[in-house]
Amino acid sequence: MASAGPSRRRSDGRKPHEIRPLTIEIGELDRADGSGRFGFGATSALASCSGPLEVRLNQELPTRATLEISHRPLEGVGATASRALITTLESIYPSALRLSLYPRSLIQIIVQSLSSSSAPTLSTGRYNESPEIYIDTEPETTEKNVWPQPPTQSALAVDKKEKSPNTSYNFSSRAVSINSATLAILDAGSIAMTHLPIAISIASLSDDDGLVVDPSIEEEYNSIARFGFAWSFGKNVSLREDQNQKDSNMDVDEEEDEEMELIWVESEGKFDKEKFSDALELSKIACRQILSEIRAKLGETLECKRLQ
C-alpha cells in the first residue's frame, strides 16, 4: 500500500481530510415511523426508528421509555461484532433521547449494516477460504489474501485491546451506524431529542504520516491506529438535560451558535497523545460538515413533505 503522505493524495484521489461522498436518504421505509440511510462511499447502513410503542410487560419501566436497539449484520446472524456495535449505540442514544417523556412505552431502533463486516475486501477477502488450500501466484499480494490475519498485520497491531478486523466492525461501519440511527430518529420526529450525535472515523496510516479522515476499508486495514468519534450537536448540549425543552427537528434552520460535545470515542492501535488530540480536532470539523449536509437534506425532505 503506497503511503498517502508525500503526494498529499490518497489511493482513491481524496485529500487527507476529505470525506467520501455522503449518501443521506431519509424516510424510505414505509412501515417504520422513521428511517434513514447513511453512507460514506460504499460503507453504508440503514436504520429505522419506531416509537413510542406498546411495551412488553416485563420490559416496562415506570419512569421512562424502554429503548431497544438492535443491529443486523449484512451476512449471517448477529454475533459478537454486532453485540459490540449495539453496546456502542446503547452508550450514545439513551442520553440523546428524552426517554423520561415517554414512560411505559417502547422505542425501537434497528440498524441494518449494508456493507460487509469482514474488513479486508482487497481482492478475495470476501470469500472465506481456508488458508491451507490457498495458493496465490503473486507473492506480494499473498499476505493480503490469506485468512486469518497475516503475521505482518498482527505485528503492527500491537495494542492489547486490538481484535482482528474480522471479529469487529471497522470504524467507518460504526460511524455510519450511528449516523443512520440519528437520521432515523430525526425522521420519526416522534421522540424528543436533546442533541444530535454524529460520528466520523479517523485513521493514522503510519507514524510520521498525517491522519486521514474517513478512511476507506483498505486504509483502515493498513493503518496503525484507528479512531471513532461522535460529537453531539444541539443548543445547551453541555448543560443539564432539563434545561433543554426543544425538539432537535426545530433547529434545522439555526446554523449559528450551535454547541457540540464529545459523546463517543473509541480508538485502537498505536498512537500518542498528540495524535489523538489532532484526530479529535479533525473529527470536530468533519462532524460539522456532515451535520450541515444532514441539515440540507432534512430541510429538503421536510419541504417535500410540506408540498404533498
Next chain:
Amino acid sequence: MVREIDPPSIQKEFLLAALAEGKRLDGRIPLEQRKIEFVFGEELGNVECRLGKTAVLAQVTASIVKPRDDRPYEGFLLINSEIGPMASSVYENGRSSDSEILITRLLEKSIRRTEAIDREALCILAGGKVWQLRLTLHFLSDSGNLLDCASLASMMALKHFRKPDVEVIGDEVIIHSPEERAPVPLAMHHTPLCLTFAYFENLSPILDPTHLESTLCSGTLTVTMNAQREICVLSKAGGTPLSVEEIMGVVRVGVDKVRDMVKIMDEALEKDRENRVVEVR
C-alpha cells in the same frame, strides 16, 4: 409485544366496495403487481428488491466447507430469513410469529426444495471441498406481500452472485482472485418465483396484496412457478375454501406473470452488467 391495530371498518367497507367494482385503492387492476425495482449493491450477490413499498435485501456469500459424508458431491445452500422489527414493529427479534414462520418455510420450499441451484455444481473436490452458499435475507419494509418480494430478491441475488473460479490440480485447489480470473456465475436449473393471491368472499382474487388488503382478506394462496410453466409449490394455508376452477384460474394468470417477472429480472441484470466490470480477460 406490539399489536397490529385493526383497520377501521369504514376503510374496510370502502376497500370492499372498490374491489366489487374491480378497483383497488392504489389504482391497480385486481391481477396487477406493484412495480418491481432492483437496486444492486457494490458487491456481487447483493440485491435490494422493492415491490411497491415492500423492500427486501438479499445477500449471497460463499465459503468452502467439507461436504456431508453421505453426499460427497453436494454443496450447501443456507437460507437465513429472520424477520426483524425493521419490517414492521409486529415482528420481534428472536421470537417468530406465525406469519413469519409461514414466510420462511415457504421461501425455503420455493428456493431450496425446488432445486433452483444446482448443488452438485458446487462441488470442488468430491468428499473434500464444496461451496457453501449463504443467502441472507433482510426484510426492510413490510408493506404487504413480503414473500413474493423475498423470493424475487433471493433469486435475483443468486443470479447476480458469482463465485471465484477454482482450479483443481490433483488434490490441490487453487482459488483465483477476481483480479486474476473472472468469477463464475452459479449453475441454476430454473427460476421459481412466488406469486401471492388474496381472496375476498364473493369477489375475484387479487394479485400482490398490499398490507391493508392482506389484513382484510379472507385467505391467501401462494403459487411458486417458473418460466417453464411448471408449478413448484402451491400453498393455501387456511382461509376460506376455494373451488378447483378458481385455483386453475390463478395458476393460468401466474404463468404469464412469472414470465414477465423473469423478463424484468433479466433486463435488470443486463443493465447492471453493463455498468459493472466483472470480466478481466
